[in-house]
Amino acid sequence: MTFCVAGLQKFADPTFFDRSNPAGIYAQMVGAERSSPLHPLLGHLLAVSTLVGVLIALGELAVGIGTLLGLFSRIAAAGGALISLSLFLTVSWSASPYYTGADIAFFFAWLPLVLAGAGGVWSLDGVIRNRTRAERDRPSLTPVVVPFGLVQRICGNYEAGRCAARRGAPCSPGPCPFLHQNSSPPSVDGELTRRQLVRSSAAALGAAMAGMIAAGAAAGIGRVLGRAAPSTPGATLPPVTRSTGRSATTTSTTPRDAGGTTPPGSAIGPATEVPLGSWAAFTDPTSGDPSLVIHLSDGRFVAYDAVCPHAGCTVGYSPSERLIVCPCHGSEFDPSSGAVVQGPATRGLRRFQVTEGTNGQLYVEE
Numbered sequence: 514m515t516f517c518v519a520g521l522q523k524f525a526d527p528t529f530f531d532r533s534n535p536a537g538i539y540a541q542m543v544g545a546e547r548s549s550p551l552h553p554l555l556g557h558l559l560a561v562s563t564l565v566g567v568l569i570a571l572g573e574l575a576v577g578i579g580t581l582l583g584l585f586s587r588i589a590a591a592g593g594a595l596i597s598l599s600l601f602l603t604v605s606w607s608a609s610p611y612y613t614g615a616d617i618a619f620f621f622a623w624l625p626l627v628l629a630g631a632g633g634v635w636s637l638d639g640v641i642r643n644r645t646r647a648e649r650d651r652p653s654l655t656p657v658v659v660p661f662g663l664v665q666r667i668c669g670n671y672e673a674g675r676c677a678a679r680r681g682a683p684c685s686p687g688p689c690p691f692l693h694q695n696s697s698p699p700s701v702d703g704e705l706t707r708r709q710l711v712r713s714s715a716a717a718l719g720a721a722m723a724g725m726i727a728a729g730a731a732a733g734i735g736r737v738l739g740r741a742a743p744s745t746p747g748a749t750l751p752p753v754t755r756s757t758g759r760s761a762t763t764t765s766t767t768p769r770d771a772g773g774t775t776p777p778g779s780a781i782g783p784a785t786e787v788p789l790g791s792w793a794a795f796t797d798p799t800s801g802d803p804s805l806v807i808h809l810s811d812g813r814f815v816a817y818d819a820v821c822p823h824a825g826c827t828v829g830y831s832p833s834e835r836l837i838v839c840p841c842h843g844s845e846f847d848p849s850s851g852a853v854v855q856g857p858a859t860r861g862l863r864r865f866q867v868t869e870g871t872n873g874q875l876y877v878e879e
């Protein structure tokens with residue numbers, strides 16, 4: 514059920530596939546790339562992040578439906594294990610504390626189902642298998658045409674009460690062993706018969722169509738109702754320039770105010786780019802981390818390193834909720850202080866000092 518909900522949530526969230534939105538799959542992959550052991554692979558996949566997001570959502574939906582119905586149970590469980598392992602190696606790799614990264618627990622929870630399957634009870638796999646076996650064991654009512662000459666040769670071939678078709682055993686009433694042997698269907702024990710496979714595939718097709726309809730409905734509802742825009746930034750500020758302080762010894766191209774002085778730190782862009790109540794993204798020139806500056810409703814500017822201290826995803830600001838939120842596991846932070854409002858993060862965001870220069874530029878320093 515968790516996988517069904519996770520897949521549908523992604524389709525219902527208009528921001529998830531938006532490359533420019535820090536709550537989207539692209540921003541999550543960028544955040545994961547910083548610490549994941551799969552970072553070379555993630556670097557290549559960034560170019561097709563939307564496709565990756567669609568495949569993850571469809572994969573979660575397929576795994577959830579297959580597992581709930583008990584249809585192709587082992588394959589569904591193997592898919593679930595693969596998705597869980599991938600998430601563990603990316604968005605949960607540097608989770609802190611480590612036990613808040615639940616994906617590794619999901620991975621091990623899938624393994625019994627991978628090894629044992631659904632066990633034949635309460636599952637479509639079991640229903641289809643049992644029905645197929647019952648049909649095989651049911652006596653066939655279909656007439657079998659046997660040439661009379663053949664019947665004469667087989668059934669007339671006895672001597673002294675011993676039947677040649679029975680390998681010399683005494684003749685007795687009962688099914689003709691020759692006809693029985695030549696009309697029995699192949700065994701189905703231990704593996705899917707062709708009929709089972711056809712039936713299971715037809716059921717999977719029906720389930721896939723139901724899943725696509727549910728995904729389409731979720732996407733439509735999500736776009737109609739909208740979602741608290743956690744993260745649409747007012748602007749992405751231009752690359753920063755640096756200043757070493759108020760002295761004029763800086764070698765940067767930081768614009769100076771009329772008095773020839775600049776606030777200490779790095780200029781991140783004009784304050785007018787961040788209207789009251791909105792926010793903007795910039796890159797911390799020291800660490801290279803994605804960062805955000807928020808223009809609070811009381812008029813103050815605040816800025817933070819946007820790398821979530823839980824597992825490294827990129828946080829964004831939700832003007833409607835007045836919270837900084839993490840798209841990966843839902844941590845929330847107070848925009849006025851960066852402190853944790855809701856976990857799993859246990860540490861607040863790294864904060865910058867923000868100064869607005871008389872030249873209209875915003876400057877940040879640690």
Ligand code: FES
Nearest residue numbers: 821823824839842
């Ligand atoms: S990375 Fe897990 S809550 Fe942010």
